[in-house]
Amino acid sequence: MGPSVDLSGLRRAWLVAGREARADTRHPDGIVAAITFMAVLILLESIVVGPQIARDTAVAPALYWIALLFAAIVTTTRSFDRELEDDALDGVIALPGGRDALYAGKLVALGGTLGLVALVGGLLEIVFLDLGIALPGHLVVATIVGVAALPPIVVLDVALTVRLRARAALVPVLALPVLMPQLVAATNAAGAALAGDAMGASAWSALLFAIALVYAVLGLTIVPTAIE
Amino acid sequence: MPSVESTAGLRGATVILDDRAVLRDVDIDVAPGITVLRGPNGAGKTTALRALAGLVPLAAGTREVPFDVLYLGHRAQLLHGLTARENLRFFIEFRGPTSRARLAPAAPGRHGEREARLAGALERWGLRADADRPVERLSAGQRRRAALARLDTETCALALLDEPFAELDAEAAALLRSSLLDATALGTAILIASHGHAELDDLAVRAYALRDGRMVPEPSAD
Numbered sequence: 001m002g003p004s005v006d007l008s009g010l011r012r013a014w015l016v017a018g019r020e021a022r023a024d025t026r027h028p029d030g031i032v033a034a035i036t037f038m039a040v041l042i043l044l045e046s047i048v049v050g051p052q053i054a055r056d057t058a059v060a061p062a063l064y065w066i067a068l069l070f071a072a073i074v075t076t077t078r079s080f081d082r083e084l085e086d087d088a089l090d091g092v093i094a095l096p097g098g099r100d101a102l103y104a105g106k107l108v109a110l111g112g113t114l115g116l117v118a119l120v121g122g123l124l125e126i127v128f129l130d131l132g133i134a135l136p137g138h139l140v141v142a143t144i145v146g147v148a149a150l151p152p153i154v155v156l157d158v159a160l161t162v163r164l165r166a167r168a169a170l171v172p173v174l175a176l177p178v179l180m181p182q183l184v185a186a187t188n189a190a191g192a193a194l195a196g197d198a199m200g201a202s203a204w205s206a207l208l209f210a211i212a213l214v215y216a217v218l219g220l221t222i223v224p225t226a227i228e
Numbered sequence: 229m230p231s232v233e234s235t236a237g238l239r240g241a242t243v244i245l246d247d248r249a250v251l252r253d254v255d256i257d258v259a260p261g262i263t264v265l266r267g268p269n270g271a272g273k274t275t276a277l278r279a280l281a282g283l284v285p286l287a288a289g290t291r292e293v294p295f296d297v298l299y300l301g302h303r304a305q306l307l308h309g310l311t312a313r314e315n316l317r318f319f320i321e322f323r324g325p326t327s328r329a330r331l332a333p334a335a336p337g338r339h340g341e342r343e344a345r346l347a348g349a350l351e352r353w354g355l356r357a358d359a360d361r362p363v364e365r366l367s368a369g370q371r372r373r374a375a376l377a378r379l380d381t382e383t384c385a386l387a388l389l390d391e392p393f394a395e396l397d398a399e400a401a402a403l404l405r406s407s408l409l410d411a412t413a414l415g416t417a418i419l420i421a422s423h424g425h426a427e428l429d430d431l432a433v434r435a436y437a438l439r440d441g442r443m444v445p446e447p448s449a450d
């Protein structure tokens with residue numbers, strides 16, 4: 001009965017991600033809620049600022065990323081709520097390597113879920129606002145790295161506050177200031193892609209990628225000792 | 229540190245939760261076989277198990293545990309949205325090849341062996357007909373059975389069980405006794421928190437008692 005060192009951390013994370021995806025497939029209410037939330041938020045924001053302003057290449061991406069950020073919080077919170085329903089969280093974190101795998105697996109799973117939400121939300125915004133896209137390839141890259149940059153912080157904050165009663169209030173308060181650089185970078189990257197500024201889109205996307213990498217490593221370092 | 233023959237242990241363990249010391253200077257050794265941790269409700273038994281499982285931090289003292297620990301708490305720890313079979317399969321796959329067959333004869337290949345082991349455990353615990361229903365649609369007793377079936381599907385050096393006989397009917401209690409004996413035969417050290425179930429009297433080789441978070445004298449079953 002030696003230690004099970006033969007199963008890599010990556011494979012464990014993949015198992016957690018697969019478990020999450022299977023549960024989401026059977027109960028897609030979390031994804032549907034996130035997409036609905038995002039669509040309503042984009043629509044409301046567009047109405048509030050007016051369609052002409054909302055179509056501006058500096059404003060439309062901001063509306064999109066703010067909505068996606070809140071959708072990420074909704075999705076991640078829902079994911080951890082499910083872990084708490086039958087103390088499933090304890091079952092995973094008591095496993096050898098469970099804490100690392102839980103964090104990394106949630107990153108992968110929520111990255112996938114957010115990718116879907118981002119795709120649907122993006123298409124809805126393009127249709128709602130009748131947006132013209134000068135550099136579609138750059139926009140896709142900016143969106144992919146922007147989506148990848150969200151889960152490391154959102155999952156970290158939800159994981160750290162998972163057992164706190166004030167979690168619903170704490171998560172946005174903790175996450176939003178830390179996510180501000182991502183929000184700015186993602187908005188500028190997408191705005192540059194919409195406006196046809198290839199260099200700007202690439203530079204902001206590279207910054208987003210670096211932020212995603214730093215926060216993922218930071219999360220992997222902090223979470224194993226912080227999850228209780 | 230725990231004594232030489234022990235698999236795991238706490239030494240001078242103190243746990244503080246919500247500004248209250250729920251464990252104070254607790255020493256526990258868990259050796260192969262069954263060790264019982266007794267005490268009334270609120271004595272700190274669950275906290276002691278969670279401290280050993282690494283689920284609560286120690287304010288003072290030390291914890292020594294092996295790499296592969298199985299912790300079964302009050303609740304079933306099964307993810308809603310997955311079936312009982314999928315949940316058990318997840319735990320087996322997560323642990324990797326150290327989990328090995330105890331019930332079913334090995335089928336060719338790792339995948340076949342795993343599925344045979346799963347099917348055998350589900351059959352043994354009376355869950356064959358409901359194994360592919362999402363766990364949230366099972367009764368509390370069925371979920372409890374599915375959780376305890378992990379004793380048969382996973383192999384570990386240390387198993388920590390919190391009131392495992394709670395919510396079990398006579399048949400399931402007998403199955404649990406059998407699974408515990410199977411696990412101890414494989415060398416697993418088992419620590420069971422209990423507020424006094426008679427089922428454990430003839431199984432335990434060692435016993436501790438807690439009251440108000442402190443160790444109190446308990447005669448050994450040796």
